[in-house]
Amino acid sequence: MASVVHSANVTVTDQRCTDPVVLNLWHPIAAVLELEPGGEHRSRLLGAHLTYGITSVGDLWASADGQELPVIERYGYLWTSLGSPEGGDSLGIPFEIPEAHEPDRRNMNAGSFQVATSAPRAIENFLDMGHFPYVHTDLLGVEPHTEVADYQVDIHDGEIWATDCLFFQPVAAASATGGQISEYTYRVPHPFCVMLYKNVPTDPSRRDVIAIFVQAMTEETVRVHNFYSMVDETTSDNGLRRFQQVIFSQDKPILENQRPTKLPLDPRVETPIRADQSAIVYRRWLTELGLTYAVIPA
Amino acid sequence: MTESGSFGGEDVAQRWFPVAASSDAPFRHVAQAKLLGREYAIWRADDGYVNAWENRCLHRGVRLSIGQNEGTELRCTYHGWRYSSRSGGCTYIPAHPADAPAQTICNQTYRCEERHGLIWVTEAGTGELPRHAAFGSSTSEDASLALRALPLNAPASLVLEMLEAYPAHTAAEATGSHSFQFQVADGDGGGVVAFVQPVDEAHCVIRPVLVDAPPDSRRLEVLRSEALILNRFREVVEQEAASRPSTPVIERDILPVLGRAASETSVSFAPSQSRTELRVVVTTKTPVADGVMSFEFAPIATPGEPAVLPTAQPGAHIDVQLPNGLIRQYSLTNRSGDQERYVIGVKLEPESTGGSTCLHETVREGDVLAISAPRNNFPLRRSATRTILIAGGIGLTPLLAMAETLHAAGQPFEFHCFARSQAHLPFASRLEAMGASVTTHLGLDPSQTARAIEQALGRHEPAAHVYLCGPAPMLDAAQQIAADSDWPEDAVHFEYFANTNEVDRSSSFEISLARSSLTLSVGPGETILDVLRSNGVPLDASCQQGACGTCVVELLDGEPQHQDVHLKPSERAAGDRIITCVSRAAAGERLVLDI
Numbered sequence: 058m059a060s061v062v063h064s065a066n067v068t069v070t071d072q073r074c075t076d077p078v079v080l081n082l083w084h085p086i087a088a089v090l091e092l093e094p095g096g097e098h099r100s101r102l103l104g105a106h107l108t109y110g111i112t113s114v115g116d117l118w119a120s121a122d123g124q125e126l127p128v129i130e131r132y133g134y135l136w137t138s139l140g141s142p143e144g145g146d147s148l149g150i151p152f153e154i155p156e157a158h159e160p161d162r163r164n165m166n167a168g169s170f171q172v173a174t175s176a177p178r179a180i181e182n183f184l185d186m187g188h189f190p191y192v193h194t195d196l197l198g199v200e201p202h203t204e205v206a207d208y209q210v211d212i213h214d215g216e217i218w219a220t221d222c223l224f225f226q227p228v229a230a231a232s233a234t235g236g237q238i239s240e241y242t243y244r245v246p247h248p249f250c251v252m253l254y255k256n257v258p259t260d261p262s263r264r265d266v267i268a269i270f271v272q273a274m275t276e277e278t279v280r281v282h283n284f285y286s287m288v289d290e291t292t293s294d295n296g297l298r299r300f301q302q303v304i305f306s307q308d309k310p311i312l313e314n315q316r317p318t319k320l321p322l323d324p325r326v327e328t329p330i331r332a333d334q335s336a337i338v339y340r341r342w343l344t345e346l347g348l349t350y351a352v353i354p355a
Numbered sequence: 356m357t358e359s360g361s362f363g364g365e366d367v368a369q370r371w372f373p374v375a376a377s378s379d380a381p382f383r384h385v386a387q388a389k390l391l392g393r394e395y396a397i398w399r400a401d402d403g404y405v406n407a408w409e410n411r412c413l414h415r416g417v418r419l420s421i422g423q424n425e426g427t428e429l430r431c432t433y434h435g436w437r438y439s440s441r442s443g444g445c446t447y448i449p450a451h452p453a454d455a456p457a458q459t460i461c462n463q464t465y466r467c468e469e470r471h472g473l474i475w476v477t478e479a480g481t482g483e484l485p486r487h488a489a490f491g492s493s494t495s496e497d498a499s500l501a502l503r504a505l506p507l508n509a510p511a512s513l514v515l516e517m518l519e520a521y522p523a524h525t526a527a528e529a530t531g532s533h534s535f536q537f538q539v540a541d542g543d544g545g546g547v548v549a550f551v552q553p554v555d556e557a558h559c560v561i562r563p564v565l566v567d568a569p570p571d572s573r574r575l576e577v578l579r580s581e582a583l584i585l586n587r588f589r590e591v592v593e594q595e596a597a598s599r600p601s602t603p604v605i606e607r608d609i610l611p612v613l614g615r616a617a618s619e620t621s622v623s624f625a626p627s628q629s630r631t632e633l634r635v636v637v638t639t640k641t642p643v644a645d646g647v648m649s650f651e652f653a654p655i656a657t658p659g660e661p662a663v664l665p666t667a668q669p670g671a672h673i674d675v676q677l678p679n680g681l682i683r684q685y686s687l688t689n690r691s692g693d694q695e696r697y698v699i700g701v702k703l704e705p706e707s708t709g710g711s712t713c714l715h716e717t718v719r720e721g722d723v724l725a726i727s728a729p730r731n732n733f734p735l736r737r738s739a740t741r742t743i744l745i746a747g748g749i750g751l752t753p754l755l756a757m758a759e760t761l762h763a764a765g766q767p768f769e770f771h772c773f774a775r776s777q778a779h780l781p782f783a784s785r786l787e788a789m790g791a792s793v794t795t796h797l798g799l800d801p802s803q804t805a806r807a808i809e810q811a812l813g814r815h816e817p818a819a820h821v822y823l824c825g826p827a828p829m830l831d832a833a834q835q836i837a838a839d840s841d842w843p844e845d846a847v848h849f850e851y852f853a854n855t856n857e858v859d860r861s862s863s864f865e866i867s868l869a870r871s872s873l874t875l876s877v878g879p880g881e882t883i884l885d886v887l888r889s890n891g892v893p894l895d896a897s898c899q900q901g902a903c904g905t906c907v908v909e910l911l912d913g914e915p916q917h918q919d920v921h922l923k924p925s926e927r928a929a930g931d932r933i934i935t936c937v938s939r940a941a942a943g944e945r946l947v948l949d950i
């Protein structure tokens with residue numbers, strides 16, 4: 058029997074974040090359209106207790122434990138920061154999604170779901186194709202199409218890009234009508250945000266964008282905001298929301314049963330395979346950023 | 356007791372504790388248990404063996420207790436990785452179905468026993484599960500009855516402490532650490548032994564066992580008063596626990612793979628001399644067809660270690676070190692996860708160099724043999740829509756493992772077995788058990804065989820795969836037929852028993868090792884493998900005649916002269932790998948190897 062290595066770890070998930078890398082980021086809080094004008098909403102961010110809302114004249118605001126916070130609106134969401142985000146208090150941007158600015162796009166929040174996991178675990182799950190046939194059976198994948206072909210992962214301008222990701226999907230999207238090999242491009246522009254680009258079936262020159270913006274409430278609880286920027290005209294907003302809800306309800310029990318909840322950055326702690334190339338690069342990238350919140354540093 | 360830690364004692368890792376009732380691990384179920392802050396996945400294989408594993412998939416940490424018990428294997432819910440009963444080794448990774456998982460991908464397993472209707476685990480103990488005096492001989496043990504477990508919001512140490520302080524509450528007596536005994540009613544024989552399972556710093560479970568199950572007439576009465584006594588005791592203990600400052604619960608085993616990974620890397624680069632380092636005992640030797648003998652090998656138990664064989668995947672083979680000094684390769688016929696024994700089939704080849712003769716004539720039941728861990732260069736894609744298995748003679752052995760794996764999983768397959776006559780068909784009874792999925796073809800000549808293979812293959816459909824194993828002329832013909840029927844090469848998988856081609860070893864050439872920038876020369880009569888090994892480069896090899904593919908190395912540059920029968924035509928043409936035991940380069944050429 059192999060010797061047992063003990064590593065005791067007292068998990069205190071509720072403390073306020075002290076990691077400057079994470080503090081200085083913009084974080085998504087809520088879909089602006091879902092805010093009730095004049096109302097006061099509560100949530101958490103990086104352990105802090107937030108109140109936020111939109112005034113009756115349309116100004117966004119947020120504060121943490123009585124202290125006013127910078128706010129911006131991007132892609133239909135309210136973003137805030139507990140530190141000094143890049144670009145100054147209210148001028149910074151989390152990152153650019155040029156597609157979302159096209160005039161004929163439908164941009165929407167397809168749901169904000171709370172999950173007992175860490176933000177980086179949620180990001181890795183989004184990057185992961187290998188689980189499609191097992192977790193999203195008959196929707197995003199199906200046996201015997203379990204193989205994950207090798208794909209390309211690079212870092213460009215400080216963002217992770219995974220290209221040439223091919224996977225057989227029975228119902229790749231709410232609008233799909235039969236099995237197809239989907240080609241995806243994944244992009245990680247922010248430690249807690251990830252998106253995928255998918256060719257539009259009716260117009261191969263354009264790409265639909267599906268993203269998750271993860272709000273790290275604490276190290277081990279998150280709210281996942283599902284952002285769609287679609288050219289697809291066939292499916293109603295509710296159809297897209299329902300599809301996303303089904304997918305998410307399948308991921309949730311898996312994410313909540315991952316141990317440890319925080320993402321271990323040491324590559325030896327778990328067993329990556331070729332199919333996990335994007336996760337391998339993501340863990341390395343987080344290590345290089347010096348991020349320590351919601352992870353177990355290498 | 357509290358001074359010696361919140362678990363009420365030193366050396367708890369060495370002790371055995373109950374973690375579940377036997378009834379918590381029914382057929383095809385996976386239970387979750389917790390002991391000393393560590394989580395376990397407990398599951399019973401179809402053969403009754405109870406596995407206690409760390410509750411965490413090696414891949415991405417998902418709890419194995421939410422996985423599926425498939426009878427001999429446990430399947431993780433997230434990416435479908437399968438792990439074998441007993442060894443805990445990974446048998447299948449669906450994202451890379453063409454690659455056999457490395458032997459090093461193996462779950463942390465714990466020693467586990469069943470007694471008194473309870474499942475017992477020790478975290479690191481090397482001794483046997485001790486007998487509790489109250490149960491006496493094994494006959495009275497059979498009469499015991501495990502009662503309903505009682506979870507407590509209190510540490511185990513407090514339960515034991517309170518027993519000493521308040522014996523009146525239970526009229527109980529501590530009977531050694533982590534158990535106590537009490538009488539339920541007059542004349543109930545041995546009374547109740549209650550075992551205390553320390554769950555974590557703040558929780559424990561009391562698991563009571565009646566030493567003698569009462570007669571039916573008194574059963575209800577006994578159970579009722581037992582429950583009354585324990586519930587009263589629980590109340591007192593929990594009240595006391597609530598009045599004390601709470602102890603933080605420590606989650607253990609967050610990063611368990613670290614230590615193992617480091618030591619395992621060295622295992623996979625172990626020097627080749629130690630490749631037959633496993634000792635097994637021959638438990639049965641039986642004829643299974645004319646001239647074919649089957650051998651069963653069982654692991655040899657060492658004190659404190661469970662006797663477990665390394666994980667074998669369907670298609671795998673082992674090296675067997677024979678008493679006459681020869682080393683021979685044999686395919687395992689076991690289905691995936693069925694690891695109690697290794698079973699091989701050996702055909703007597705009187706013409707050959709003496710491997711089979713030695714096994715047939717010299718080796719006896721009870722003998723100890725040295726074997727290697729299984730290697731798999733013939734992996735089975737386990738979620739294909741159509742699987743065709745074509746076996747010639749003794750070539751049936753690896754395909755039998757595949758067929759039984761698919762059969763057990765309820766997946767369709769077509770197994771075609773070619774043999775000279777019924778009497779020559781090995782393992783006929785195991786074939787029969789798979790019913791209509793097996794077709795036998797007896798006494799056919801080469802052209803009839805070719806026709807039967809053509810019919811068996813039909814046209815290729817997407818996600819259909821064929822596996823071939825048998826004598827060289829049959830395999831050559833079958834590959835040709837598959838190609839002519841438009842089967843793509845990546846759907847046709849084969850394993851030759853032997854390389855019957857004439858191997859030319861006359862050239863002398865150079866090899867460069869890219870990773871160490873070393874250049875070595877290979878002379879006539881030498882092989883690349885020889886030269887690498889004699890220069891201290893540890894490289895795994897098995898058959899050493901270009902059939903099994905174990906000694907493959909990636910080739911970065913240079914023109915190889917392939918002489919093996921392992922690589923497929925397209926792999927040969929790609930020129931990016933070489934079988935180092937037989938293949939070489941033309942005279943004066945140079946090969947750059949990725950090692």
Ligand code: FES
Pocket residue numbers: 412413414415416417431432433434435436
């Ligand atoms: S986490 Fe278990 S198979 Fe991936």
Ligand SMILES: [Fe+2]
Pocket residue numbers: 182188192193304308
């Ligand atoms: Fe998913």
